[in-house]
Amino acid sequence: MIRTPLGDRLREIAEKDRLRLHMPGHKGRGGVLMPYDITEIPGADNLHDPQDVIAESQQMIAACYGAKASRLLVGGTTAGILAVLLAGAGPEGRVLIPTNAHRSVFAALHIGRLTGHFIDPVFETFPRFPKVVTVETVEKALDQDPDIQGMILTSPTYYGTASDVAAIAAALHRRGKWLAVDEAHGAHLAFWHGGPPSAVACGADAAVSSTHKILGAPTMGSVLLMNSARIDIEKVDDWLSQIESSSPSYLLMAGIEKAVAEGAEQSEGVFETVGAAHDRAVPLFSHPEHRLFLYGGPPETYDRSKWLFGVRDGSGLELAKTLRERFGLYFEIETPDTLLAMTGIGTMAADLDAFIAAMQSVDGETNVQPASALADLPAGRFNQTLPFWQAVDQPRTPCPLAKAAGRIAGQMLIPYPPGVPLALPGDRLTPETVGMLAEMDAQGLEIMGVEDGRIQIIK
Ligand SMILES: Cc1ncc(COP(=O)(O)O)c(C=O)c1O
Numbered sequence: 001m002i003r004t005p006l007g008d009r010l011r012e013i014a015e016k017d018r019l020r021l022h023m024p025g026h027k028g029r030g031g032v033l034m035p036y037d038i039t040e041i042p043g044a045d046n047l048h049d050p051q052d053v054i055a056e057s058q059q060m061i062a063a064c065y066g067a068k069a070s071r072l073l074v075g076g077t078t079a080g081i082l083a084v085l086l087a088g089a090g091p092e093g094r095v096l097i098p099t100n101a102h103r104s105v106f107a108a109l110h111i112g113r114l115t116g117h118f119i120d121p122v123f124e125t126f127p128r129f130p131k132v133v134t135v136e137t138v139e140k141a142l143d144q145d146p147d148i149q150g151m152i153l154t155s156p157t158y159y160g161t162a163s164d165v166a167a168i169a170a171a172l173h174r175r176g177k178w179l180a181v182d183e184a185h186g187a188h189l190a191f192w193h194g195g196p197p198s199a200v201a202c203g204a205d206a207a208v209s210s211t212h213k214i215l216g217a218p219t220m221g222s223v224l225l226m227n228s229a230r231i232d233i234e235k236v237d238d239w240l241s242q243i244e245s246s247s248p249s250y251l252l253m254a255g256i257e258k259a260v261a262e263g264a265e266q267s268e269g270v271f272e273t274v275g276a277a278h279d280r281a282v283p284l285f286s287h288p289e290h291r292l293f294l295y296g297g298p299p300e301t302y303d304r305s306k307w308l309f310g311v312r313d314g315s316g317l318e319l320a321k322t323l324r325e326r327f328g329l330y331f332e333i334e335t336p337d338t339l340l341a342m343t344g345i346g347t348m349a350a351d352l353d354a355f356i357a358a359m360q361s362v363d364g365e366t367n368v369q370p371a372s373a374l375a376d377l378p379a380g381r382f383n384q385t386l387p388f389w390q391a392v393d394q395p396r397t398p399c400p401l402a403k404a405a406g407r408i409a410g411q412m413l414i415p416y417p418p419g420v421p422l423a424l425p426g427d428r429l430t431p432e433t434v435g436m437l438a439e440m441d442a443q444g445l446e447i448m449g450v451e452d453g454r455i456q457i458i459k
Pocket residue numbers: 075076077078079102104154157158182184185210220222
């Protein structure tokens with residue numbers, strides 16, 4: 001059994017007869033977890049200056065992931081991404097950013113006055129989603145822009161597809177630059193040999209993994225894995241102590257520790273079951289004239305813990321409602337042409353059988369085929385007249401889309417799907433970008449930043 005130093009210490013402290021004259025106010029009374037919900041009292045160490053059980057816990061986590069060091073994150077992967085980018089490139093540095101980046105990456109641009117060099121991932125056409133970033137795209141950007149200091153890469157994606165992280169890390173390292181991986185959806189990969197390799201195994205300099213998304217940590221519990229000296233860990237710690245609460249939850253920290261120990265011990269068994277069920281299900285949902293299509297791929301590049309269904313006739317939202325009402329089934333993502341189900345360390349074989357049967361009950365023939373492939377997103381659409389961080393603070397005014405060409409965007413404009421920005425604050429809007437937004441709006445797609453045919457532009 002992997003030892004859990006922080007959890008063990010919390011139990012020891014809870015068993016002591018104490019008069020609690022410190023925070024929190026519940027004094028350990030009022031619920032089964034409350035006795036363990038303590039603060040930085042003697043023996044409990046301090047997340048912001050760990051010397052004792054928190055330091056040991058972080059060493060245990062680093063060892064499980066094969067990283068040089070780890071940090072417990074009580075502000076989710078969001079906090080880790082902010083800290084790594086601000087430490088790696090701040091202030092006012094340049095970062096290579098694929099456009100399917102999480103919003104915490106854009107927040108880092110704002111806070112650290114960083115400049116993004118944006119590249120597009122390759123898109124899957126059905127269902128529509130950003131699939132992978134190629135090493136060729138990365139090399140081209142690095143050749144064009146030698147001032148880039150490092151890159152943040154999302155792999156695996158929300159949808160389960162993994163980029164060639166090892167090749168991308170090598171391309172950056174050859175030029176003396178760092179790679180940080182947003183591994184929010186891959187906290188289990190280090191512990192399961194039936195999926196894509198983990199970011200640390202691929203040589204990433206840092207990885208941020210949401211142990212709460214697929215392993216068993218309570219929500220908001222993530223880990224930061226540091227794997228080289230290319231990003232200064234002291235700077236990362238400085239940022240974390242500014243970003244995260246000065247009263248980090250011991251329940252959350254012990255929950256992360258337990259999730260990692262349990263993940264290291266149990267992932268192989270659980271995800272083997274999930275992966276085998278996925279392999280069995282793919283042929284069941286592969287009929288070209290049926291409504292449902294289950295996405296799959298080779299285990300080295302596709303994480304089969306994600307079950308991504310394409311819905312050929314665009315009835316995804318109605319299907320999700322029917323499945324909720326009939327079977328109590330709740331998806332992670334539902335759109336007209338996509339239903340994404342997430343499994344996790346708590347998933348059981350019986351859940352998978354019930355899920356497959358439920359999906360089969362709503363599958364059937366359709367003669368409606370998916371809309372034509374996603375048109376290429378306009379190249380050169382990020383033509384920043386103002387850096388992102390400056391543009392977001394400018395006064396804005398509404399403008400009808402029909403009149404927006406040539407004006408400067410005041411907000412991110414993001415159609416769903418595929419969920420990547422067509423424009424960022426500070427971009428001078430090209431006729432191609434505005435034309436695509438107008439077409440998507442007319443098709444009824446949800447576009448973040450477009451309301452009643454209007455967008456916000458900088459005054
Ligand atoms: C790809 C990706 N990165 C980062 C995050 C942020 O993770 P957290 O919710 O742990 O802050 C998310 C959350 O959904 C995500 O999907």
